[in-house]
Amino acid sequence: MSPLALQLLRRIAGYALVFALLLWAAPKLLGGLGLFGPSLDDEIATAERLLHAAKSYGASEAEPAYARAAQALQRAREASSRNERWQARRAIAEARESAIDAQRLALATREETRRTAQRVINEVDRGLNELEDLYSEVSKTIDKKEADRLFALMKATRKSSATLFLLFEEQSYAKVAAGEKEVKQLLAQTRQQLQAARRG
Numbered sequence: 001m002s003p004l005a006l007q008l009l010r011r012i013a014g015y016a017l018v019f020a021l022l023l024w025a026a027p028k029l030l031g032g033l034g035l036f037g038p039s040l041d042d043e044i045a046t047a048e049r050l051l052h053a054a055k056s057y058g059a060s061e062a063e064p065a066y067a068r069a070a071q072a073l074q075r076a077r078e079a080s081s082r083n084e085r086w087q088a089r090r091a092i093a094e095a096r097e098s099a100i101d102a103q104r105l106a107l108a109t110r111e112e113t114r115r116t117a118q119r120v121i122n123e124v125d126r127g128l129n130e131l132e133d134l135y136s137e138v139s140k141t142i143d144k145k146e147a148d149r150l151f152a153l154m155k156a157t158r159k160s161s162a163t164l165f166l167l168f169e170e171q172s173y174a175k176v177a178a179g180e181k182e183v184k185q186l187l188a189q190t191r192q193q194l195q196a197a198r199r200g
Contacts, residue, residue: 040080043092047073050099057106065105069098110173117176121168124180127187128161134194142197150197157190 038046051069059066076091135154139147160183167175 040076040085040088040092043089044073044076044080047076047092047095047099050096050103054099054102054106057103058110059102059106063102063105065098065101069095069102072098113173113177114171117168117173120176120180121165124161124164124183124187127184127191128158131157131187131190131194134191134198138194138198146197150194153190153193157186160186 047069051066051073054066054069055061061067061070072091072095076088076095079085079088079091131154135150139150142150164176164179164183167173167179
């Protein structure tokens with residue numbers, strides 16, 4: 001190959017490399033300057049939707065990731081109002097990333113709370129079934145006055161348990177966990193009363 005042809009090929013390869021770099025970098029540079037891609041308002045709206053989704057999943061404003069996202073979103077709005085596009089886009093990127101972190105944490109916490117609530121429901125259901133069997137056995141051997149008293153006690157126990165079951169169906173898992181102690185205490189008291197009636 002002649003030196004002239006070799007030099008020409010080198011030049012073509014150099015131009016091709018520069019062109020490839022421009023193709024790769026141009027969209028990012030133009031996007032950063034706001035000359036290409038979605039507008040600042042659109043990007044801010046997207047970050048707001050991500051933050052709203054995190055809250056709907058159960059994220060709290062006190063959680064660090066949520067707080068970081070909210071602060072970054074506020075900085076993005078302020079930078080946008082001053083027409084500081086580069087700073088606004090950096091703040092938007094931070095808001096998006098933190099909002100997604102807040103979503104992940106909220107979903108993980110919600111799943112853990114759901115598992116805890118499921119365990120509570122299973123234990124209460126099992127305890128209530130045992131009480132129903134015990135009540136059925138005891139009610140055959142007691143007088144009417146005692147039967148009426150125990151019936152009222154069982155009714156209150158069923159009502160408290162049903163409240164937890166309803167909360168679980170409504171996916172209010174934290175309320176199920178919060179009500180666990182009270183309902184289990186009532187189950188235990190009812191069991192003691194039924195066992196005492198059986199012995200008496």
